[in-house]
Amino acid sequence: MTEAPSRSATGGWRDGDPVGERLWAGWDAPLELESGRSLPGARIAYQTWGTPDARGTNAVLVLHALTGDSHVTGPAGPGHPSPGWWEGLVGPGLALDTDRFFVVAPNVLGGCQGSTGPSTAAPDGRAWGSRFPSITIRDTVRAEEVLADALGIDSWAAVIGGSMGGMRAMEWAATFPERVRRLLLLACPAATTAWQIAWAAPQLHAIRADPDWCGGDYHDTGRFPGAGLGVARRIAHVTYRGADEFDDRFGRRPQDGEDPGAGGRFAVESYLDHHARKLSRRFDAASYVLLTEAMNGHDVGRGRGGTAEALRRMPERTIVAGVSSDHLYPLRQQDEIARSLPVPGRARVITSPHGHDGFLVEDDQVCALVRELLADQD
């Protein structure tokens, strides 16, 4: 544990050792990637809550979405500038009851909150930047396998994730069926669709078109493509929320003190500006590009005889849920997943006006799903 990650002058994460509650597991051997390339000196930052039992059977793996991190719960502090992204879920007596379960949350490989990614230092001391190899969702799971081994966890009592975290959870169960006893998949597809890739395309273009992108090698220059990342976040955030929600919440209202007819903004534009600014302060643009491309490549059926065949490897105790107003990962995709699971009748709906982000916002409904998942004893 050393000093907190530092920020470049223009924002964005730089390399730094994990701090605060964050721990890390690294390994000496290079991490072999699906591409055939390897990553030397990789490490995974993670946080834990609760205590492992003597038999090593009570561990639950929680996997975050695209811009999330290992800080599932707890106040903001050194190393994690925001409060936890699933407050109310993890703790004594809560759905992920830390009197019963040992909860583990890693920061994804390629991320920027402690795990090795484009903003961390390569063996030559310079940031990886554009030299960071492409990764797949399967690579991120392979990295987390090493973490599980380091923690002495033979099998997870449950693996839980939403969006990109759901893709990772699905890959965990498909790659290591014997190591996942229960599974909760939230707001994710079996394979990323043309619609989802299409929404990602202008985001990737916006970041790469920013002059401060520098071909992906801005990290050691003091520059940061915050404008491009901000445009990407604006586009993404619209896909993450509900159309009716925006109309109800903002209507055609001008932002306070501004006149949209005279160069000012509508309130909804100001709201998107706010989220753009916030992400550019806390997230690395190259991680955003790398992980977006990994999500584009997600297909649990690749090399496994198709998605239906792969989904038959999921544990019997799998629950899959979508958000009623999600227009990015619509409910029919979770229904498709449910139809191929080994046990039928495991599809659930999170009822919410908040769109895809409903899996982050509707805590009570997510808690109910987690309780249902964990209700039975091993």
Ligand SMILES: CC(=O)SCCNC(=O)CCNC(=O)[C@H](O)C(C)(C)COP(=O)(O)OP(=O)(O)OC[C@H]1O[C@@H](n2cnc3c(N)ncnc32)[C@H](O)[C@@H]1OP(=O)(O)O
């Ligand atoms: C929370 C974190 O960042 S932790 C890191 C991990 N994060 C994640 O995994 C997800 C990243 N975050 C998100 O996706 C979203 O922020 C969510 C889903 C967590 C939050 O959703 P909600 O609680 O519904 O928040 P919502 O979208 O309404 O945004 C509220 C913010 O908009 C601001 N806002 C609302 N209206 C306006 C407006 N007209 N102009 C400017 N700002 C506005 C609010 O002041 C508030 O600011 P704050 O977040 O800085 O306090």
Ligand SMILES: N[C@@H](CCO)C(=O)O
């Ligand atoms: N708002 C979430 C949604 C992605 O699924 C995030 O930023 O990670």
